[in-house]
Amino acid sequence: MADPTTQTRTLDHGSQPERFARGWHCLGLASQFKDGKPHAVEAFGGKLVVWENSKGELGVLDGYCRHMGGDLTQGTVKGDEIGCPFHDWRWGADGRCKQIPYARRVPLRARTKAYETVIRNDSLLIWHDPEGSKADYDILPPELPDIGNREVYTDWIWNTVPIKGSHCRELIDNVVDMAHFYYVHFAFPTDFRNVFEDHMATQYMASKGRPDVAGGYGDADMFLKSEATYYGPAYMINWLEVDYKGFVTEVILINCHIPTGPDSFLLQYGITVKKPEGLDDKTANFIGKKYADMFGDGFLQDVHIWQNKVPVQNPLLCEEDGPVYQLRRWYEQFYVDVADIEPEMRARFEFEVDTTKANEYWHEEVAENLRRIEAEKAENPESSDAGVS
Amino acid sequence: MASFVPTSQDTVEDQRLYTQARLVEVECLDCLARVGVKKNSEHQTSVQWTAEAQAQCPDLVRRKAAADGARLVHARCPRLAASIEAAVADGRIQIGAEDGY
Numbered sequence: 001m002a003d004p005t006t007q008t009r010t011l012d013h014g015s016q017p018e019r020f021a022r023g024w025h026c027l028g029l030a031s032q033f034k035d036g037k038p039h040a041v042e043a044f045g046g047k048l049v050v051w052e053n054s055k056g057e058l059g060v061l062d063g064y065c066r067h068m069g070g071d072l073t074q075g076t077v078k079g080d081e082i083g084c085p086f087h088d089w090r091w092g093a094d095g096r097c098k099q100i101p102y103a104r105r106v107p108l109r110a111r112t113k114a115y116e117t118v119i120r121n122d123s124l125l126i127w128h129d130p131e132g133s134k135a136d137y138d139i140l141p142p143e144l145p146d147i148g149n150r151e152v153y154t155d156w157i158w159n160t161v162p163i164k165g166s167h168c169r170e171l172i173d174n175v176v177d178m179a180h181f182y183y184v185h186f187a188f189p190t191d192f193r194n195v196f197e198d199h200m201a202t203q204y205m206a207s208k209g210r211p212d213v214a215g216g217y218g219d220a221d222m223f224l225k226s227e228a229t230y231y232g233p234a235y236m237i238n239w240l241e242v243d244y245k246g247f248v249t250e251v252i253l254i255n256c257h258i259p260t261g262p263d264s265f266l267l268q269y270g271i272t273v274k275k276p277e278g279l280d281d282k283t284a285n286f287i288g289k290k291y292a293d294m295f296g297d298g299f300l301q302d303v304h305i306w307q308n309k310v311p312v313q314n315p316l317l318c319e320e321d322g323p324v325y326q327l328r329r330w331y332e333q334f335y336v337d338v339a340d341i342e343p344e345m346r347a348r349f350e351f352e353v354d355t356t357k358a359n360e361y362w363h364e365e366v367a368e369n370l371r372r373i374e375a376e377k378a379e380n381p382e383s384s385d386a387g388v389s
Numbered sequence: 390m391a392s393f394v395p396t397s398q399d400t401v402e403d404q405r406l407y408t409q410a411r412l413v414e415v416e417c418l419d420c421l422a423r424v425g426v427k428k429n430s431e432h433q434t435s436v437q438w439t440a441e442a443q444a445q446c447p448d449l450v451r452r453k454a455a456a457d458g459a460r461l462v463h464a465r466c467p468r469l470a471a472s473i474e475a476a477v478a479d480g481r482i483q484i485g486a487e488d489g490y
Contacts, residue, residue, distance in 0.1 A: 004399075005488070010397075012395050012396055012397045012399070012400045013396070014393055014394055014395050014396055014400070015393075015394045015396065016393065017393055138458075139458075142458065142459035142460070169393070193463060195461050195462075195463045197443075197461060197462075200461045202461045202463060204463055227460070227463075229460065229461055313393060313395045313396070313400050314395065314397070314399065314400040314403045316489065317407060317489045317490065318486075318489045319429040319430065319433075319485075319486035319489050319490075320429070320430075320433075321489070323407075323435060324407075325403075325404055325407040325408050326407075326408055326435075326437075328393070329404075329408060332393065335393070343439070343440055344408075344437075346440075347437070347438050347439050347440055347443070348436075348438035348443050348449075349435070349436070349437055349438065350434070350435070350436040350438075350465060351434070351435050351436075352432070352433060352434050352435075352465075353432075353433050
């Protein structure tokens with residue numbers, strides 16, 4: 001066999017999965033669907049209809065009527081059912097056609113795809129499984145205490161970003177990507193750990209902002225402590241403690257997505273801030289907005305990378321890199337039949353990276369950047385915005 | 390059904406290298422749970438558990454029950470950490486990666 005150290009390395013783009021992940025997927029804040037109208041959500045290569053029944057419960061069905069293919073998302077909510085705009089077939093949240101106004105009987109086979117739903121942390125979650133299994137309520141993301149209590153937390157700031165041309169695994173890869181926090185988000189990671197186990201994958205990280213570049217995760221005065229766990233393939237809770245000049249704020253960031261096609265997904269993120277004691281609502285909301293903007297910009301920095309990169313099945317790692325292959329092995333469990341899940345996909349794996357070496361190098365680079373900025377300022381005193389490219 | 394299928398045999402070999410190569414079996418001096426350990430540097434440690442080892446570690450079992458599935462137990466078991474340190478000290482675990490793996 002040829003010596004791999006003298007060969008040119010090639011990127012294996014691989015082939016993408018032909019299915020969408022099994023597990024709980026978040027469609028967004030439940031409140032947005034509660035206006036008596038049908039709502040369209042693109043998901044799993046098709047379209048879903050979401051509506052609220054008379055009891056305040058949300059129903060989720062495949063968006064197209066099994067009669068003649070009418071678009072239910074353009075229909076009308078009638079009582080507890082959604083009526084098709086084409087011939088007014090009335091569908092219930094259990095997936096059965098309840099009534100056809102012009103017919104004596106409903107065909108026994110009038111059943112459509114219905115999704116099991118749960119409201120969790122103010123959001124609507126649905127169970128998706130290509131094998132058609134019953135929803136697994138044991139692996140739901142945990143309920144966050146007091147999250148719906150406006151005395152304790154600010155209102156959600158909820159944003160969506162459609163991503164085209166990337167498989168959602170690109171987003172998952174970030175869980176292990178210690179170094180990108182420096183290059184993409186302009187923060188020094190000072191502590192970094194991963195644990196994968198069962199249906200969960202976690203990243204623990206502490207970081208502080210870079211003084212030489214603006215627009216990342218804060219500036220040199222900002223310290224972040226972050227614990228971020230994926231509960232299944234598409235819903236992450238990120239507990240954040242932001243220390244800005246000694247003023248500590250607790251932030252909850254929900255990072256979730258819905259795959260919409262083989263290489264597209266809808267990224268969603270929601271932010272709520274625990275109201276610091278002694279602060280009025282206006283100030284607390286202002287802080288919430290500020291952090292939502294900061295993490296929102298962070299996602300856009302990632303998005304820019306994803307939309308310009310190529311898929312790679314064989315990433316080449318250096319010894320300081322995180323466990324990309326182990327994370328992908330964990331993620332694979334959601335794409336194979338339950339019967340084909342290998343024990344190592346769910347077995348506990350722990351990783352702790354030494355950030356000392358990388359940080360020594362990065363601190364030198366930052367010091368050099370700061371020297372250059374100073375020198376440029378001295379040469380060119382009028383230009384105040386000399387920055388790092 | 391497989392997913393994310395590599396198109397090259399070399400990729401399959403890479404998967405093996407990065408997930409299995411250099412994993413040294415370490416037995417906990419306390420509960421005798423066996424895990425795979427790899428150290429790319431002094432302060433970097435990978436620990437690969439098996440379901441069997443997880444069930445055998447009383448520390449992990451206790452903390453997992455207490456967390457009730459809400460948050461992942463992340464702190465390392467201190468007895469296992471000590472066992473890994475002992476294995477490093479007597480040279481059973483080599484520190485330093487081989488070309489990144």
